Amino acid sequence: MALKDITLGQYFPGNSPVHRLDPRTKLICVVLYIVALFLAAWFVTYAVMLAVLAGSIYLSKVPVKSVFRGLKPVLFIVVFTAVLNLFYTPGDTVLAQFWVFTITLEGVWRAFFMVVRIMMLISGTFLLTYTTSPILLTDGLESLLGPLKMVRVPVHELAMMMSIALRFIPTLIEETDKIMSAQRARGADFESGNLIQRAKALLPLLVPLFISAFRRADELATAMECRCYHGGEGRTRLRQLKYKAADYVTLFLFLAITVGVGVLGHFGL
Amino acid sequence: MSAIIQTSDLRFSYPAAEGVTPVVLDGVSLSIEEGSFVAVLGHNGCGKSTLAKHMNAILLPSGGTVYVDGIDTADDSRLLDIRRAVGMVFQNPDNQIVANVVEEDVAFAPENLGVPPAEIRQRVDDALKAVNMYDHREHAPHLLSGGQKQRVAIAGVIAMRPRCIVLDEPTAMLDPIGRKDVLRTIKELNRTRGVTVVLITHHMDEAAQADRLIVMAKGRVVADGAPKAVFSRVEELRKVGLTVPQTTQLLWELRQAGYDVPLDALSDEECAQALYSLLMKNPPVTA
Amino acid sequence: MQPIIETKQLTHTYSAGTPFEHTALDSVDFCAYPGEYLGIIGHTGSGKSTLIQHLNALLRPTSGTVLFQDTDIWSDPKITKRTRFQVGLVFQYPEYQLFEETVYKDISFGPKNMGLDDKEIDRRVRSAAYFVGLRDDHLEKSPFELSGGQKRRVAIAGVIAMEPKVLILDEPTAGLDPEGVESILGNIREYHQAHNATVILVSHSMEEVARSVDRLVAVNDGKIPFQGPPREVFRHGDELEQMGLGVPQLTRVFHRLRAMGVDIDPSVYTLDQAKAAILEKLGKGAV
Structure with a gap:
């Protein structure tokens, strides 16, 4: 098992119309899309949402297979719900009944739509991370949440933490790989044994990893200070976010769809 | 020439728990001239890293003073000015790169200083070209080699447009190729841009390339001068646990054996020349 | 003599079938003999790390075989596991793998995993600690209280305590000052002599490898271009330089001397050899 092989961040570099949108536009659209999904009620509205998703995937040029592959880890939750x-x-049309369980027609429909909703929700959000680099995503979030600074939410600090975390994930994965090899060379066994034994076997891995993470954090903090970091105040950015015409059009489109789906859903369509 | 960094009777000890305060710096008085290339050599625990950390106010003296660009480092209100004047590069390149795109990382310091975006762009490009990493500007740092990462870290400091860079064992974790690249970069910055360089190291061959070499032991400066002059004091250096380059070592041994050779032939070329003249003066008798 | 460990046509490809596919080792035939002190040199990415990780079964060959005492180490899971104990591997910067509350417990981790009884574990921990120069009062300390150099000793002791027949060390002196380098190399030499074990030293410092080992193996681009006694390998000075390795400083000086027309053996690589060679020349002159 090589941890290095896991692709992280999930970003698919590209230059499709979806890639080129401002990250803030994409974030807002995803929020609108999720709201619309919850307003959707029946076949008509779900069909509209499916069309939106399919259209976005098509425009993004991300392979459909990859979008679905992202669903695998959450399959359990989907089945569970x-x-x-x-x-x-509860419902009037009872289809089957055994022991304490009752299956109603309403239940069947509800379960069906619930599954469709969750899958569409996840595919939609994945499309965002597939088409937006983590750094742009963080920038977008920081900019969108900017107004919250008024109520003393540490928006800049949160965004900085997120981007540093993204920066260090590959480094820590590499380090995990190294420590695992080193302990295996001393006869550590990470693969066999029962749950307790396995948990115990992780100790030689986790202790050095945590110590190293703290050391790195400490050194990084000093290095940041040396480069004149003093919080978000008075900070400028290399990359300026700018809305373009395509962004306004997309935003308007998503807003219209959400309102439309809301109205249709209200009438139970 | 004016001094960019000036320490006088600098003392420092870490606060210790058990009553014994280990003295790390024991009265260091130095003046680093603007535009010079100074190497500080000493073995681990001699205080050289602690000295480096005083040069941009990461640590403040327990006694004595440090002036950077005319500013007392103890003056809290001028902290940003001090750090802007003297940039720091550390040993582990991984732990000083903040962003996950090379150019974003180089932009970090100018961003903190509130430089307008257009100028940040200019500074970033310029800094990356200076360390020869411009072609890698859109790469993710974790995919670079150690030497490349360290050069990105140097670019990140250059983008502040500092007058001096202090490098604390920047090559300790690098392989020979990485070391060579980093050292070449440092020398070039010093030569073509006039940036003052303070290189903390325990590699003799790196120290030999500086204009001035300061040797530290037990928190004190034990030798200070041109590398050739310092390295010829073989015995003194040995006493403080340091070795000298093999070239000097060989010449010293020959001298011990009673031959008249110069001790200040440091480079391969100079050493070969010195040996050549020695052999010519005592030509082998051909039978 | 029969090799103690041997690879036959060993090939290793990382991330096969993806765009990141990379062949790190290409049909490598490598061997080490009982009691031999072997050096492996190669720059970062040459494949040397991949090679040594095959020798103690941390990596499985993509094709080819690894034989330990004539047995394919992958022929049976039990043999694979046993090989990990018989071929000890000390990684680069091993101090970062320490995890136990006390030095004693950390060193005993390997022996415990071997399933030895308490008495034997105790003997091995103490003897390993002795080899790396740790005192008894270090044993009950937390490894995290120790200095960097001492931590590294603990980590090396952790592998030595398994009393491997083959001990592989990847850059054991990286980041240490000259004094630290000397003492670690001394410890390794002692272990080599006392146990008559095979020691494989991986390094990119030519000076360091040159003076320790009986035989050198150069790895480049996943292949072994040269191997043999240091003297022979250093004859390929130019090729080594191209691989980013270079030869010891004194070898370079002697190459220059020869180019100047002095009839001298250019394959010296240690201080003593150089001194002897010069004195011999001068001696002839005095006659």
């Missing part, structure tokens, strides 16, 4: 909805939705 589906089952819950299936059994716990």
